[in-house]
Amino acid sequence: MDAILLQILNGLDKGSAYALIALGLTLIFGTLGVVNFAHGALFMIGAFCAVTLQKLMNLSYVTIDESQTDFLGNPLKVETPYIEAWFGPEFGATIIDWSVPLAILFAIPIMLLVGYVMERGLIKHFYKRPHADQILVTFGLAIVLQEIVKYFFGANPIQTPPPDALSGSIDLGTMIGFDPNAIIYPIWRLVYFGFAVAIIGAVFSFLQFTTFGMVVRAGMADRETVGLLGINIDRRFTIMFGIAAAVAGLAGVMYGPLNPPNYHMGMDFLVLSFVVVVVGGMGSLPGAVLAGFLLGILESFASTTWATTTIPGINQIIIYLVAIIVLLTRPRGLMGRKGVMEE
């Protein structure tokens, strides 16, 4: 029992990332009808927002402390981050410690802007072109974004540690009545899961309970009629693109502490996220979220020793295998609507 629970928990963090990226992908597909191969790059840019903020916060000036000496006997050079100088050493250090969560605030405007520029500058011109062209141009864009990040940040993964208070693990098992040490789980993964649920909830309630969201949903159902009613649906869809970019970016910001960001992390996730979208059903938001968590958990079960000894390598291919089976037996995906991209 506790082993099963542990595997489910282990699948949650990857599942959250899949769900968030797939949610953005399917949001873009449902509104604009564009297949965005650059969505993984947006996830990566989000992660590098956190890296940038961390670097900015650690900008320091050097003072020479005459009272201390280093091992050569020279006066010790002390680096003080500007943040600590401005806010006092205690509070400044706390801010630096919490740089990853703070990067959320930093990343939201950046990601909205990136999404807006991408849609207006490039993708707008591709609505009338075939899907193959959309795939190709966004694929090219993904390469370009990835290479730009590589140019500025290098090819090596960059550590973005979580705040001290949230690093380490807790014994979840004792809280719900299992033996001690049965289920030990890193705190940050729980944080990531909670964060993902919050974001998904926010997106869904935005679409469900606001007038703006209502118009967007109407536009997804029948764009032309909404346009004929005198509503500027294109502008709203552009904003939705920005929101989808922000969702992917935030998923990236918080993912940093789980896996140090490198420039090709986006591409690694992109292929899997596409699979998730297809399994969930193209254009279906709940489908994307459900499939994201489902595949994440499935992957974690496939990685257990029992599974890998029964069928060697199952952990490597399970997601693709599921995708192939779903695509062939249930062409619409788990929750796809009738008539949306069946061919």
Next chain:
Amino acid sequence: MLGLNKKDTSLLIIVGLLTLLAPFILNPFPEGSAMAQFNAGYPDLMQRFVIFGILAIGFNILFGLTGYLSFGHAAFLGVGSYSAVWMFKLLSYNIIPAIALSVVVAGLFSLLIGFVSLRRSGIYFSILTLAFAQMSFALAYSVLSNPKFNLTNGETGLQVYADDPQILQGANAPDLPHLFGLPMRATYTMDVGAWSFDFNAGYYLCAVIMMVVFYLSIRIFRSPFGMMLRAVKSNQQRMNYTGLNSKPYTLAAFVISGMYAGLAGGLMAAMDPLAGAERMQWTASGEVVLMTILGGTGTLIGPVLGAGFIKYFENIFSKINDNVLHGWFAFLPDGLEDAVVFLIHPFIGKGWHLTLGILFMLVVIYLPGGLVEGGQRLLNRLKRKKTGTDDAPSGKTEPAE
């Protein structure tokens, strides 16, 4: 000639001459001169030109004719390489059985994948092929290299070891890939004044094979079968309504294209008897797509041009560094020179992929027909200037749908 019309014959002859004379054409700068680093006439690079040319020609038969965008072609390339190396290990270093097996195995593999993937079309097809290719990559990388059943040798890559059976390997046969005793690495260097030209056996083998498959692709393009594939691209639904089952045609195109990829993989192994899993990764599939689009989808010569273009500039751009740039812009005032070099710096050396990505985007946005369309437009413009009259806007008709 050979059942081709005049235009195609001349195209074939031009391509033939270019490939046969490549050692001269690609080495225009004398040895030891400042420009010598832009020579591309060394065997390794020339082999890559033609091998990737074969791969792109094959990809074009699928994507250019039927419009099915496969993101998994690297899988066939990898399978071809693995089969070829296995032939080296089991039989002998003679490349004939190796290449034959790589084509056959890739054909069977693509039959299997194509049969399943072609049940869907459009973006689903792309994702299915991508999923299959990623799966093959993952399997080749991990599972198929376990000690009991080591098919791929995992991360190290499959290679020939001294204790391999090689049952047909004669006592006198060279200990590296050869064609009936002629080693693929054999190179004859001709020195003419300051120039030196390399004639490599492996390159000429690949070049001849490329000519053959290029001829085959022309025949396919001009055949009723090719016509049927084009019909699939323009409107598959209408074809199905007329009561015609298009699946056998698309499947045939997929398998042919997979066999081309297998051939390319086999040749790759024949030039360098080593097969690694990274050949199957989806970035490798993406590269083929780039080549075909850049050159011109659906045209005969486009994919070859694209493959040559990408491989050539990949090689050249990676060699340019800041010192070279400073040399070029030395005529500018110092401050300006530094500024220009600083601006160009991100795009050269390791930044080649950035340049490639930007170039690719520009081509997709402005020149959907690739380099071939660009060349045609340029020619038309020149022609118009010569005659001095503007063509009247042609009455282009759109299908009523």
